[in-house]
Amino acid sequence: MFGGGGGLDPSKMQQMMKQMGIDIDELDAEEVIIRTSEEELVFTDADVQRMDAQGQQTYNIVGDPERRAAGETSDSAEEAQENEGIPQDDIELVAQRTGTSEDAAREALEATDGDLAAAVSRLE
Structure with missing residues (x-):
């Protein structure tokens, strides 16, 4: 060239x-x-x-x-899968809103299929 x-x-x-x-x-x-x-x-x-x-x-x-x-998980996606598909942000939001631990928030979100309002109601 x-x-x-x-x-x-x-x-x-x-x-x-x-x-x-x-x-x-x-x-x-x-x-x-x-x-x-x-x-x-x-x-x-x-x-x-x-x-x-x-x-x-x-x-x-x-x-x-x-x-x-395609679609293979990255580290952050693996973390979400470890939380049964519940995003970490949702767990932190429910824990903060209800004043409970993240473990309790995770359990409530799992029991309500990730429904934030139902998880908060369950813990209050």
Whole structure:
């Protein structure tokens, strides 16, 4: 693309890109997730660059992703499953509202199939 041979000096490449109005920034990404209908690609500690050229942003991700089947649970989803599918926020809300422990709130939510109002009524 830029002429023959063994490649360009990176500083010359950056200078040429800047002249063409292309700006590249390194991002300090901790995790990048790409979801498709069939799978998730999870990149941790990937090298991510954002290139801005004529108002269009393009992202370049370099790393080795972990592949997960679509719908496979993440850590936070696993926590919700451990709570019998009851979200932690609901447990905390019922416990705070009724002044009971989270365990008691969880039991009330499980007994009422996750119905917040019924769980609060049950504990009051």
